[in-house]
Amino acid sequence: MKSLVVRVVCAAVFGLAASAASAQTLNTIKQRGSLNCGSNGTLAGFGLPDSQGRWAGLDVDFCKALAAAIFNDPTKVKFVPLTAKDRFTALQSGEVDVLARNTTWTSSRDTSLGLNFSVVNYYDGQGFMVRKSLKLNSALELGDAAVCVQQGTTTELNLADYFRANKMKLKTVTFATATEAVKAYDAGRCDAYTTDASGLAGERLRLAQANDHIILQEIISKEPLGPAVRHGDDQWFDIVKWTHYAMVNAEELGITQANVDEQKKSDNPDIKRLLGSEGKHGEALGLSDDWAYRIIKHVGNYGEAFERNVGQGSTLKIARGLNALWNKGGLQFAPSVR
Amino acid sequence: MAAVEHTRPKAPLIYNPKVRGMAYQAVLCAVIVFLAWSAIRNAAENLARAKIATGFGFWENTAGFDISQALIEYSTTSSYGRAFWVGLINTLVVAALGIVLATILGFLIGIARLSKNWLLARMAGFYVEIIRNIPLLLQLLFWYNAVLKALPAMRESLSIPGGGFLNNRGLFLPQPLFQAGSSYALIALGVGVVAAIVYRTWAKRRQMATGQQAPVLWVTLGLVIALPLAVLGLSGFPIAFNYPEAGRFNIRGGMELLPEFMALLFGLVIYTAAFIAEVVRAGILAVARGQTEAAYSLGLRPGQTLRLVVIPQAMRVIIPPLTSQYLNLTKNSTLAVAIGYPDLVQIFAGTVLNQTGQAVEVIVITMAVYLTISLVTSALMNLYNRRMALVER
Numbered sequence: 001m002k003s004l005v006v007r008v009v010c011a012a013v014f015g016l017a018a019s020a021a022s023a024q025t026l027n028t029i030k031q032r033g034s035l036n037c038g039s040n041g042t043l044a045g046f047g048l049p050d051s052q053g054r055w056a057g058l059d060v061d062f063c064k065a066l067a068a069a070i071f072n073d074p075t076k077v078k079f080v081p082l083t084a085k086d087r088f089t090a091l092q093s094g095e096v097d098v099l100a101r102n103t104t105w106t107s108s109r110d111t112s113l114g115l116n117f118s119v120v121n122y123y124d125g126q127g128f129m130v131r132k133s134l135k136l137n138s139a140l141e142l143g144d145a146a147v148c149v150q151q152g153t154t155t156e157l158n159l160a161d162y163f164r165a166n167k168m169k170l171k172t173v174t175f176a177t178a179t180e181a182v183k184a185y186d187a188g189r190c191d192a193y194t195t196d197a198s199g200l201a202g203e204r205l206r207l208a209q210a211n212d213h214i215i216l217q218e219i220i221s222k223e224p225l226g227p228a229v230r231h232g233d234d235q236w237f238d239i240v241k242w243t244h245y246a247m248v249n250a251e252e253l254g255i256t257q258a259n260v261d262e263q264k265k266s267d268n269p270d271i272k273r274l275l276g277s278e279g280k281h282g283e284a285l286g287l288s289d290d291w292a293y294r295i296i297k298h299v300g301n302y303g304e305a306f307e308r309n310v311g312q313g314s315t316l317k318i319a320r321g322l323n324a325l326w327n328k329g330g331l332q333f334a335p336s337v338r
Numbered sequence: 339m340a341a342v343e344h345t346r347p348k349a350p351l352i353y354n355p356k357v358r359g360m361a362y363q364a365v366l367c368a369v370i371v372f373l374a375w376s377a378i379r380n381a382a383e384n385l386a387r388a389k390i391a392t393g394f395g396f397w398e399n400t401a402g403f404d405i406s407q408a409l410i411e412y413s414t415t416s417s418y419g420r421a422f423w424v425g426l427i428n429t430l431v432v433a434a435l436g437i438v439l440a441t442i443l444g445f446l447i448g449i450a451r452l453s454k455n456w457l458l459a460r461m462a463g464f465y466v467e468i469i470r471n472i473p474l475l476l477q478l479l480f481w482y483n484a485v486l487k488a489l490p491a492m493r494e495s496l497s498i499p500g501g502g503f504l505n506n507r508g509l510f511l512p513q514p515l516f517q518a519g520s521s522y523a524l525i526a527l528g529v530g531v532v533a534a535i536v537y538r539t540w541a542k543r544r545q546m547a548t549g550q551q552a553p554v555l556w557v558t559l560g561l562v563i564a565l566p567l568a569v570l571g572l573s574g575f576p577i578a579f580n581y582p583e584a585g586r587f588n589i590r591g592g593m594e595l596l597p598e599f600m601a602l603l604f605g606l607v608i609y610t611a612a613f614i615a616e617v618v619r620a621g622i623l624a625v626a627r628g629q630t631e632a633a634y635s636l637g638l639r640p641g642q643t644l645r646l647v648v649i650p651q652a653m654r655v656i657i658p659p660l661t662s663q664y665l666n667l668t669k670n671s672t673l674a675v676a677i678g679y680p681d682l683v684q685i686f687a688g689t690v691l692n693q694t695g696q697a698v699e700v701i702v703i704t705m706a707v708y709l710t711i712s713l714v715t716s717a718l719m720n721l722y723n724r725r726m727a728l729v730e731r
Binding site for chain 1: 387691
């Protein structure tokens, strides 16, 4: 009887929200006229609005590419800033159509949380930032240190695992948002701040005295970051996957935002299929056949998005590393359009 | 002439107000049941279609994250269930301490606001008007940042006489370790408390009967504090202290009060005390002026008048709104999440929800917990209210 009562309350709370979480995501988006994109909102390089309120970042560009593929207009995106803690609930309940928020792909998130991770748009790993004055060389010297961390992240778990595995004592101070965690670290509440290495690079630059802080060389985990969708809508899952693959293939084939119109006249069959002048590959996804052309025309290829947001064209200056194409020593590898 | 028989005209059933009322209620019930039922079905279907895990099986799974303040045994290998208890205890500790301190501060300020001393009354009024008109969240952020920024860094820790430290990582005090033999002092404390209660009852009864007063305060202090201390001294002071020491990064050992905890407690107490002060002021003003005058004419001093005549009568007005303030304080403690104090909401409705993805179950449990805490608080206060209520003879 008690469990019945509990179930009644559960359902009443969740009932209305859940009804939106059904299949046919693409039709819903088309009817609405815009894509709802779950974004970070506070992370330079991945998702951050500038002083004029224009969103920029690698994950932001991913959502713009999706909107370009669907509407031929990269501005038809509504960015919903989410905290790490609330992001999965927002996707589960249908508040956002896709979660592109530097989110680590793990087995439990891919299964019991009811999500499907599509692709990895950034290969990352967790690191530590400390004050230079501590004169540390390695994360293994952090035993007994107080570490500030953001709640609801794999970072929080990796941190506990790393200290346990290395038999070091740990004092964690957990905050709901990265901004608060960094602020507390900066105020001296913690000896170290930990998050994904890409995030550390961005957060360090926002500190009052960036040069007083260093990022330790150790990377203590694998953090494959990628956009996620809800279970149960294969068509939408395919569109999200192939949006990323189109950008990676375009880079591999040398198609850029600048030369895409010229490349459309190319005789290369791979390019012809990708840009839609041969075959009905876009239609099979539920989009128009020039879907990939639209993405590249409006947003550019993967390499361009990378350099603009986190690479040499940005303040972060992160090297391609693992995120280089497979034929250039990295891990970015896309199946062919055929 | 035949008597006219007055019979009520037989109205159709539909115009019978009783029947109508019943019908409306039945329709309302049916609508509510239908809405609830369709909501459940909808949610169950959607959860199943999205293949989201359901049920309470996660309770036993390993949590894997660390918690900065755990008053019961907890490690990263403990279960989500254990993390729930850690969070609940942290919430209860801050709420209970907050209620006690806010009550004391609130009574002092409420009485001060009615003081004849112009400066004191104005200062109390100023406090109330400033504090209760600034949102609590902002005050908490202020205290947290003020505490962190004002305190020295680890390496420049302030030493507290007796072996403690204060820095921006918290307040560290020596931790007493009770060793064999200290149980005698504990027994003495128990005996002292019981004896004090017996003595007070006796003194009260005697005063009722004969009017003679007994030195209740001094005897109570002697029994509860001096007696255990004397036993402790006689048994050779069997208490060792675990002194905090400066380690490589942090202070090790001793008892630790986190800055998050102090900021939250400070913020909640100062904020709620402003409201309690107003409740107390209203209660005192509600006691008729004649009561004070009557007490003075009996020869009672102002302090005695306040304590023995005014406050007991004011309590009848104070208790019901005071209960609301206690409930507010407990519920406001959930703002802990903004300053990193690991309360129930931060741990359970935050990290556990995020990791398990079972929003429905976790939120329902959390709501049920706060409902229970609130109902228990109200029940206790109602019990107290009934004892204080006017007894009509």
